[in-house]
Amino acid sequence: MSDVATFNAHPAVAVQAESPLAISRITVATLTSAQGAGVCVREHALLGHLILRGRAADEGFRAGVEVALGLPLPLKMGPVSRDAERGVSVQWMSPDEWLIVVPQGEDYATEARLREALSGHYAVMQVSGAQTVLELSGPSALAVLMKSAGYDFHPRNFPVGKGVSTTLAKSTAVIRRVGEAQWELIIRRSFADYLYRWLLDASEEYGVFVAR
Amino acid sequence: MLHIYCPHCDEHREEEEFRSKGEAHIARPPEPESASDEDWGNYLFFRKNPRGLHHEQWFHAVGCRKFFNVTRDTVSYEILETYKPGQQPVVTAESRNGSASDKGAAK
Numbered sequence: 001m002s003d004v005a006t007f008n009a010h011p012a013v014a015v016q017a018e019s020p021l022a023i024s025r026i027t028v029a030t031l032t033s034a035q036g037a038g039v040c041v042r043e044h045a046l047l048g049h050l051i052l053r054g055r056a057a058d059e060g061f062r063a064g065v066e067v068a069l070g071l072p073l074p075l076k077m078g079p080v081s082r083d084a085e086r087g088v089s090v091q092w093m094s095p096d097e098w099l100i101v102v103p104q105g106e107d108y109a110t111e112a113r114l115r116e117a118l119s120g121h122y123a124v125m126q127v128s129g130a131q132t133v134l135e136l137s138g139p140s141a142l143a144v145l146m147k148s149a150g151y152d153f154h155p156r157n158f159p160v161g162k163g164v165s166t167t168l169a170k171s172t173a174v175i176r177r178v179g180e181a182q183w184e185l186i187i188r189r190s191f192a193d194y195l196y197r198w199l200l201d202a203s204e205e206y207g208v209f210v211a212r
Numbered sequence: 213m214l215h216i217y218c219p220h221c222d223e224h225r226e227e228e229e230f231r232s233k234g235e236a237h238i239a240r241p242p243e244p245e246s247a248s249d250e251d252w253g254n255y256l257f258f259r260k261n262p263r264g265l266h267h268e269q270w271f272h273a274v275g276c277r278k279f280f281n282v283t284r285d286t287v288s289y290e291i292l293e294t295y296k297p298g299q300q301p302v303v304t305a306e307s308r309n310g311s312a313s314d315k316g317a318a319k
Binding site for chain 1: 222229274275
């Protein structure tokens with residue numbers, strides 16, 4: 001265990017927490033049910049996000065991460081390690097950087113497990129407050145992404161399970177394909193309102209349902 | 213739009229994801245204290261501006277946020293290769309002209 005001072009961002013008493021989209025106004029016509037909607041938008045708010053830095057070449061580091069997360073550390077761009085049942089995922093962001101997403105409230109325990117299992121030159125950063133997750137699903141979700149970003153979303157280049165960090169609507173996002181017609185966008189807090197409204201506006205023509 | 217291959221991401225990406233960061237392979241004088249003013253000035257301020265083959269640094273700002281090197285033709289904009297920092301270019305002015313001079317030597 002390292003002697004780095006850590007901080008549990010979740011207070012013992014219940015307090016009201018708001019997602020970055022709490023103040024967003026929806027200005028497009030939305031459907032009242034997912035039935036017949038081309039695109040379904042759902043926010044997965046207040047999840048635990050951690051940035052892990054370390055040396056991929058270090059065997060001890062890779063083994064430690066696997067012990068702490070129960071998932072293998074992805075060593076190249078693209079394939080996201082994911083345990084859908086536990087809601088834990090690890091994505092390669094750069095040769096020495098990974099994004100870990102865990103269910104709400106589990107970030108502090110995950111950080112502690114990582115610090116327990118790792119030693120030497122590494123870093124764990126708590127970024128839960130900096131970003132949020134939007135889920136796009138439905139038959140037209142792909143069309144919305146294709147007209148909003150320059151990346152090649154064709155299944156040939158973007159199979160299920162892949163995740164990339166790229167440009168989206170003049171901003172940036174981490175985009176992951178969870179299922180054939182299901183996508184996960186990890187967006188920055190400061191751009192959340194803009195991107196949310198962009199995506200709703202882009203989805204309006206296909207019929208959009210906002211799940212809450 | 214340029215389609216640039218990032219050697220870290222192992223994939224071609226849109227130019228929009230990258231930033232050009234100027235000339236590559238600029239060596240810092242090993243002993244700054246004993247370097248002449250001219251050498252230090254050249255290191256800090258003077259850059260090549262070739263017409264033709266150029267080795268440049270690029271930054272994958274929106275992707276992996278890592279630097280890498282690009283060998284690019286400044287006339288045609290053609291990217292001849294990309295490689296990681298610390299590696300040496302395969303395509304150089306010499307290797308490009310080399311084939312021509314080889315032919316010349318054969319005559």
